[in-house]
Amino acid sequence: MARRGKKPEPSQTPAHPSREPRRKGARSASPQPPAVPPSDDIRRGLAHLAEVERLAEIGSWEWDIVNDVVTWSAELYRILGVEPDECHATLTGALELAHPDDRARVRETIERAHRDRMPYECEHRILRRSDGAIRVVRSRGVVVCDRQGRPVRMFGTAQDVTERRQVEATSTARDMSERRRAADALARSEAQLRAFAGKLRSARESERTHIAREIHDELGQALTALKMDLFSLRQSVPEPLLRKTDQMAGLIDQMVDKVRTLATELRPAVLDNLGLSAAVEWAVRQFAQRTGIECTLDLPPHLVGIDAERSTDAFRILQEALTNVARHARATRVDVHLRATPGELVLEVHDNGRGISDREVSDPRAFGLVGMRERVLTWGGEVGVRAAPQGGTSVTVCIPLGHGRPGAAA
């Protein structure tokens, strides 16, 4: 292996004459004296190049492919921490300086560049001979071919980028830990928001229940009393006013109906009194009557152990899914399935309408669908809204059973 940039000059004189056996540990060996001594200009140019390499901390090398002789610049010897007589001036000898774990990759890169006659760029570790330190080197090379297109030479540069990589690794680690901290904070605040939204929904439900009862009991009873009073008045009113009292009684009946509907819409009593199955049955029947859409309902024979909060969420999701069918699906039929395993409650609503698009599903302004997801996520469950392969839209809701609302205590 010949040393370049220092004595002897010129820089890339092959260390071994092409077919001579090479001795292990031979210094780039006795450089062959150049036939013509270099001129002062060449000498100055080489010295300048060596100085520039030292300043830039970039070494250079050359591989005479035909004779398998590698030559390095003085700066490259410094980077590698070897003395010129410490290694073989062959490609294999040069590769021995690469870190054992990276050696095969470096060889492969060089061989590929050689085969494809393409420039290469590669970053790998070396074991610096002088102190055993592991350093990171960035190496680049190009292939030179003869007139017949045969690769005869490769040359390139190598730069020690250890410090740069260390700085990058430290700042990446810092970025990562900052990012992780930000992600944790975001996840915490998301969980808090979700728990808060869950609390708001529960509060709204109990408010609805309260108002529904008030309306039903207070207003309903007052109207019934009014009607009874009117009925007793009717006995004594003169004939011309009888029609008027009948009209008033009719109006009171209408108001009683309205009050019942209002109370039920706020919070169907059946949900609290008879449970989820009965409420689902009631809602599907109402939906079929109101819209004229044919409905089938598949309910489990016994649905026990579903608490009021999960029942409310499942019921509200069903209401939203049915409302969506009426408003958007153009369907003529809806199938509703409700079932519960020991681990989860599953509700499916499938219509035979136009089918929802992916864009509609992922639209962040689809607040009805977002509300469904939020209700389910507070239980750690899942909701799938998708166009069904057989046509129409499927809404599938899974709510885990058996533990409290995650984050409810927050």
Ligand SMILES: Nc1ncnc2c1ncn2[C@@H]1O[C@H](COP(=O)(O)OP(=O)(O)OP(=O)(O)O)[C@@H](O)[C@H]1O
């Ligand atoms: N069963 C369905 N069939 C076809 N399209 C649907 C169905 N359900 C929902 N979509 C589409 O998805 C969109 C989003 O539904 P989403 O319930 O979120 O909003 P919305 O019903 O338009 O308004 P709201 O906020 O009042 O519920 C709807 O506007 C509609 O285009």
Ligand SMILES: [Mg+2]
């Ligand atoms: Mg909707």
